[in-house]
Amino acid sequence: MEPIEEIKKIVGKITKLEVKDNWIEVPPDKKFGDFSCTIAFDLAKEMKRNPNEIANEIVKKIKLGKESNFSKIEVISGYINFFLKKEEFCENLLNKILKEGKKFGRLNIGKRIRTMVEFSQPNTHKAFHIGHLRNTCLGDALSRILEFANFDVIRANYPGDIGTHVARCLWCYLKFHRGEEPKERKGEWLGKIYAEACKRIEENPAYEAEVKEILKKLEERDKKLINIWRKTRKWSLDDFKRIYKELDVKFDVYFFESELERKGKRIVEEALKKGIAKISEGAPIVDLSAYGLDVFMLLRSDGTSLYSTKDLALAKEKFEKYKIKKSIYVVGSEQKMYFQQLFKTLELLGFKQASDCYHLSYELVMFESGKMSSREGTVVLYDELADKMKEKAYEEVRKRNPKISEKEARKIAEIIAIGAMKYGMLKFDNNKVIIFDWEKMLEFEGDTGPYLQYACVRANKILEKYGEIENKIRCNQVEEVEIELIKQISIFPALIKKICETYKVNLLADYCYRLASKFNEFYDKCPVLSEKDEEKKRMRIAIVHATKLVIERCLLLLGIKIPEFM
């Protein structure tokens, strides 16, 4: 039995209560044991008695059996402190991992829940910038974690290939850059055209009418214009695909806004017929003020579509065609209100699945001076960042490996650069604004991606030199660093469970850093290959093996690759 389970069982038996998770904690200091139970404080309140006395009474009744995980139980000022039989605990865990191998941490959810994670959603005709990167890393990592935990995940992308921004870009392209075509990174070039369009329109608002005309023609499927739209749209999409390939991010399905306009308009008609929507100032709206959600507009008064028009159609498609149970939307937090309105409207339209729609919001990537804006062209492009990261990583790789080939150095550098970038995006809580800082982003020491990769590379090197690993080991004596490391490994399955419930991907990044840190400490203090005591050596190899498995798993789930050397 797991140690925590055992505490729940024995304390529960004596108090005749179900022991809650938050009554059990890990003490701040080793001298207080390995686990602590705070049940006496709560009981003291109810019984109006001294917690210390109650704790002592509980402990007096506990008889530890031979199979128990614990060697000792102590009461200190109301806390019931449990001390593990360290050697047994380590031996059990290590042997369990030797047996389970890569399956360690995988959850056994009986039924596979079909879950769609929609993320990335870049706009064509605009640049792919580091805000999209945050979104993409987050959605990809979440998908990987849910997949590992046995959810049936469908990864969806939803590029914005139609709408005002496209009309602006095409207007500027046709009016000022007709026929031009760059040789490479064509999507990036279109992004510049878009920024130029915004600038020109701002300077001369009379252009607005011309843009509107283009938008209208696009919705009416004007043949000539559609051909140009198709061509330029592909420029952007090709750029996105190149970036996803570099990031090793895959999608199972692409939805395009342009393909949802008509279906969306039909749903709006239906909503009007049902009386859920009504016309106000010429535009169909849903009045959600009864739910504190103001008014939700479904179409513009000129009949052109909005995000909402298309999102209604998309949701319907997700529910009906893909038969999903859960729908996760990874979208910036500025859209919180919008998604509340959308989900409520879906509910009113009779979609039961609306209650299983979840907006996973995250804050923006900003500059110290304020928001990035693709309109003003003040964005850090993905390629700009990636190029600099790769160059920096290349220098570092060269410093340490002067003899390897150019090709090999570039390959390793890319793995490190992409890892650093992803970790830099994933380690922060999603509610927190990331203030973009070149210096911090280009850091490869301390709490960074390369630190994690490095720990894993070190572990791999030891295992590679050792050869075949035994499938059962014994722990006669374990040192403090070893116990600390093994304890960190042991909480991995619980962590995965928690992330599946909270969608907090940064917990995994944080965990992995702590694990790598404990391993580096172990690496420094406990020689493995040169250890003379054979039994101890086998145990240490098992520790290295277990650490490698878990770090490798974490990095895989974060979407970070591991170089062969670095």
Next chain:
RNA sequence: GGGCCCGUAGCCCAGUCUGGAUAAGGCGACAGCCUUCUAAGCUGUAGAUCGUGGGUUCAAAUCCCACCGGGCCCA
């Protein structure tokens, strides 16, 4: 005017959901450690009125209320 998020050391950040013992790390600074499995590493020192003020509690960074500062959304 209404709503949401953030505020923890010079800088960055975990912990807040589910209150618990001495607030965890990273960067930067200072002092050490490479003839021993890769120093992108390890060890130590200095650095925190947990935005402010109240409240609840045996116990508050964590829960409640008010306010201040920053960001976002709606009107």
